Amino acid sequence: MSDSRSPAVTYASYLKLDELLSLQQPRSEGPEHDEMLFIVIHQIYELWFKELLHEFDRVRGLLEGDEPHRAQHALKRILTILKVMVGQIDVLETMTPLEFLSFRSRLEAASGFQSDQFRQIEFVLGRKSDEALHRFAQGSRARTALERRLHEPTLWDAFVRYLVREGYLVPPDRDLEQTLVDVYRNDPKNAELCERLVDLDEGIQEWRYRHVKMVERTIGARSGTGGSAGAAYLRTTISEPLFSALWKIRSQL
Numbered sequence: 532m533s534d535s536r537s538p539a540v541t542y543a544s545y546l547k548l549d550e551l552l553s554l555q556q557p558r559s560e561g562p563e564h565d566e567m568l569f570i571v572i573h574q575i576y577e578l579w580f581k582e583l584l585h586e587f588d589r590v591r592g593l594l595e596g597d598e599p600h601r602a603q604h605a606l607k608r609i610l611t612i613l614k615v616m617v618g619q620i621d622v623l624e625t626m627t628p629l630e631f632l633s634f635r636s637r638l639e640a641a642s643g644f645q646s647d648q649f650r651q652i653e654f655v656l657g658r659k660s661d662e663a664l665h666r667f668a669q670g671s672r673a674r675t676a677l678e679r680r681l682h683e684p685t686l687w688d689a690f691v692r693y694l695v696r697e698g699y700l701v702p703p704d705r706d707l708e709q710t711l712v713d714v715y716r717n718d719p720k721n722a723e724l725c726e727r728l729v730d731l732d733e734g735i736q737e738w739r740y741r742h743v744k745m746v747e748r749t750i751g752a753r754s755g756t757g758g759s760a761g762a763a764y765l766r767t768t769i770s771e772p773l774f775s776a777l778w779k780i781r782s783q784l
């Protein structure tokens with residue numbers, strides 16, 4: 532039964548559809564047909580980034596609460612979302628270089644490079660950077676969120692502390708390789724958790740790889756609207772692992 536003082540909830544009111552559907556506003560004259568796709572897909576990614584951050588917070592909380600099975604379950608959701616995010620690049624790749632160039636200048640200096648939620652994801656996953664933080668205006672939503680994440684424990688911090696509570700010795704220099712080899716050899720439950728973290732790392736690298744390929748086929752060697760060298764810059768980011776210890780131990784197993 533709905534409250535007599537407020538109107539009944541509907542599909543449109545619950546999802547704030549009127550607001551949501553008014554947020555796609557092409558800047559090109561005409562407007563150019565493909566700008567709608569460009570806006571929609573970026574907005575979809577920002578929503579996925581939001582959901583991923585929500586889930587990363589959950590995984591971290593579950594590890595802090597010593598609930599590895601539930602943490603794995605939440606990680607499975609994250610990995611499924613990442614697959615969808617990688618797959619969605621196919622949609623944007625139906626846009627040809629000329630179609631993109633028809634409205635590219637209207638982006639001015641705007642670029643995915645300025646996505647604070649993407650940087651928040653990097654921070655949660657351990658790639659924190661003061662430089663990334665300082666690109667956002669003091670007091671802005673983005674800056675406040677990044678400042679909070681800069682000081683928060685990362686997913687990896689939570690995982691290491693969980694291992695300590697599971698009885699593992701973690702050396703002060705945090706060279707965890709020997710500990711992780713031990714986990715893989717003797718502790719199937721936690722080895723599974725490690726494998727999900729490797730999946731996550733590989734999933735993020737996969738997104739970066741597909742993004743750079745999309746950039747190469749759409750703008751070639753042009754520089755980015757965000758001011759970087761474009762694909763040349765992006766290629767430097769694709770094969771840096773997030774959880775390097777988990778990759779290093781592969782040759783010792």
Ligand code: HEM
Nearest residue numbers: 576642643644646649746749755756757758759761762768
């Ligand atoms: C035609 C499609 C696209 C092109 C040509 C493109 C191009 C670029 C370029 C050149 C950069 C380097 C920074 C710069 O100088 O601008 C960049 C960075 C980035 N783009 Fe895209 N992009 C496209 C689509 C997308 C989509 C759909 C997303 C989803 C949100 C996205 C997210 C990002 C992010 C997060 C970065 C920062 C990466 C990093 O610094 O590691 N891009 N993009």
